[in-house]
Structure formats: C-alpha cells, structure tokens
Amino acid sequence: MQIAKTYAAQVDPSTYETFRSLVEAIVPTTPCFGAEQTAGAVDLCVHEYMIWELDHTLALMLGINLTVFPLSAPTAGMLNSGAAQFVAKGGAQDAPCRPVWALSPFSALCPADRIVVLSLLEQLWFDLGLLPPPYQHDGGFLKFIIDYLNRGTMFGNYSEWPAYGTTRLNTPTLRRLECFPTGWQQTGYPGVSSGYRAFRGFMLFIVRDKGGYEIV
Template sequence: MVTSRIDEWVTTTWRSVASTWGLLLEFAGIGPDVDPHTRVTFRAIADAVVPETPALAEELGPEHVAGGLAVDLDEFAITYVDDGFQFGLPHLGPQGNMPIADPIAHVLDTAALTLLERGDNEEEPSLDRALSLLGPDDPSAAKTESAVGPFAKLSRRDRLRAIAILDEFEVEFSPTDHDLLELDAGLVGQLVVGFMEMIYYSEWQGYDDFTEPPSRRNHPNDPDAVQSWRQTGFPGFANGYAALRGYVGTDDGPLGDGDAWTTIDETTGVRIRRESGSFRENDYDTGGYEEPFPVESG
C-alpha cells in the first residue's frame, strides 16, 4: 500500500514538474540569482559529488582540501545546462535551448522524498545542513529557508542514494503544445554526477568568461589559476600534447614497429615505436566450436 502511494505520488510530481516547462520558457531569465531553490539544490549536488576533503591536507597537501563549492561548480552547472543544451526545437529559438536546471532540482527533490518514504536514508534531513551550503554571494538564509527542498536537506551520502533512485523513473513531458519528449530519469543522475566530475577536472575555471564561444575565450594557462590543476599537478596545456608520439608495441608484438621512440618497460619490452605494425591471426583453435543456439536459415 505504501509502495503504491509512493508510485502514485512520484508520477503526480513528475507531471507537475513537466507542466512547469512552459512557464520556464516564458521566464528564461530564472537562474541562480533569482531562484534560491535551484541554487541551493545545485550546491548540494556539487557538495556531494566533489566534496571538501580536509582530511587529505596533511597527507597530500592543502590543494587537495577544496571541493566543488570552492570553485563555484554549482554556478557553472546551472549556467551550462540552462544555456548550453540544445534540443533542436526551432520554435524555442535559433538553438532550440530549454532551461532545465529548475526541473532537475525538482526531480532530485522527488528522488529525495522517495528515499525518505522508503526509510533508506542513513541520517535525518536537516534544514541547517542545507543552509550551511550557502556562500557569501548567495541569498540570505532567511530568504532561502522557505525555498530549500528535501534533496538539499539530506546528508552527502543520502543525496547520492537519492540520485541512484532516479534509475527507476521514466517520464514523458510536453515543454510546449507541439512537443512530447520521453526521458529516462537516470540520465539526470548521469548528468549531475558524471558531468560535474568531468567539469571539475577540466580547464573551465581559468576562463575569464566560459559562456563566450570558444573562439572568444581567453585562458591564462596558469596551473595556479585552476584548482583541479593544482590538485593533479597538471602543468597546463601546450602545443603538441595531443600529437601522435608513436605506437605501443613489444619486442615481439605485432603493433609497434621500426625504431623505438622510448622504452616504457625494459623487462617486458614494451616500447613506443615510430611506425605502426600489423595485426596477425591469433592462435586459437576454433575447429570444434559449435553454436550453443542453432541459427535457423531462412
């Protein structure tokens, strides 16, 4: 009975979220500065996916302490998913964009409530936990308190559990009267986890304005200007990093050929060679192999 009520509530909530898309198209200016719910939800995502890790300071150095919130990863994600995702719907503008940060925030609230209804949370939700995510440039706690959703109130581990629940959801929605879109909600989980991790370790933090087209962006290429570069010791990009340096092969292997460029492992004879080799037939004897399921001709 409880499961039935959960499923019915989730379905109703998804429909409610979907119905807001038309309004979002009219209010495309809604973003992190005017929507405290979206902002605090995305801060909760960044805090869970790339958390601050003070315990690593002594072992690896202070550059390993900062997490996603220290570099405004949440702000980048909101801007990117609202302005950068192109759905190819010409009646929505020249690039067919739809702002989706706000619907994503509501979807995560749905998953959080489902987690709580099932009793799968390890810790109790806390408003103070959510408000602690706010930064100095965010709306005040008094203005944000009423906008905080259930996802942001969860602990870090419980937020990740809620994201995992999204794999169970599927939804259909109509952003306009002319479109019907189907969505596997698990894609939302992949977006908020995989995308944020990838972006955190990219070069985006160094750009003076990452919203500009690539041809107009300026990057100082300074390792000290990018948090993830400081963590990984990446020296910055340079001409030739992506150039082909040779072909991996062993002394008796079929791939790399010609003079050795450099040696990777002297013991096993793995080297980078200047010329490509060739593939060869393997030595497996498949003469007695039979298909486990006969293939019918016809």
C-alpha cells in the same frame, strides 16, 4: 563581470542550493596533509557551471526545431522530488536538516544520501509521475540526465572553467583565464602545450617489388 552578476541574480535560491549540494556530494572538499584542505567542487563554483550548462548548452527537440530549453530549474525539481520520495519511504540514513528542507529537500539530505538518491533515480526506483517535466514519465531522459550530472560535475571541476574567475558566467567568447586551473594542479596536468607526445597510429611498412621496404 556584470553579465555574470546579472545571470547569477536570475537563478532562484532553490535551484542554486540544490546544485550546490549536488556537486558538494560528488566532489567534496577533503582534508589533505593535516589541516590543509583540498578544494572541492563547491570551492571551485562548479554548481554555477552546471546551472549555466543546463540552461544554455543542452537542447531538447520541441516540435521539428532544435530549441534550447533551460533545464536547471526542472532538474533541481527532479532531484528534490526524488529526495522527498526517498525520505517518505524511510530510506534516509540520517535525519534531513529541517531548516533547509523547505528550500531544497535534496540539500537537506546528508551527502551520502544525496548520492543514493542519484543512484535510485538512475534505476527509476521512484514514481516518475511525481517528477516535473521533462522528466515526468520519461525514464530514458532521466537516466541520461543523471549520467550527465555526474560527468558534468567532474568535467567542470577538472577543466579550465574555474580559472575563468570573474568571467566564468559570461558567454564563452568573453571568458578569460585569470589563473592556473586548480583541477589541473590537483591532477598534476602541466597545462596546454603544442608539443605533447601523442599516439598518431602505427607505422606502415610497404614492401617494394625489387626488395626492401619503405616506412610511411
């Protein structure tokens, strides 16, 4: 619990808000059966998962050694740069929320415009020279990370990670399931079992010389 609080306190507000807005746009909270709400990625704290993964799991080659290079802050900077260029070119569908703009231009956009910015970044539509390192002038890595942001958000939302609760930002060996994952409930996944039927290949029929066959 203390590790989670300490780590959360180290994340700067701009990075935190940018990732919160990112996952909100990809998996929004939606109405279901009248007034009832279906939990979205923000409700499940998937933005914290993305920040953690980018700072601890992805690695960049620096020199001849594989070094873990924290990527959450520069990735947030990349999204904000894309948002600023998008608005400057008149692409915004809705006017940005000005009180939020100073903290995070990406967050100041409406959810639909955030998705457009992601798409245009993947298409290298923006001036890559205005992006922060390591994305500056690196279209290949930019495409990779945009794909990762989409897949990572979906994985965090529908995996068991939100069910780690107060231990979710601890190191993996210290995480403990505190409830049944909401994403599993939403998809109808019954949970872990050692008895699920699985495809194990095709039966091999071996014909013997003296007639007959054997199933292997």
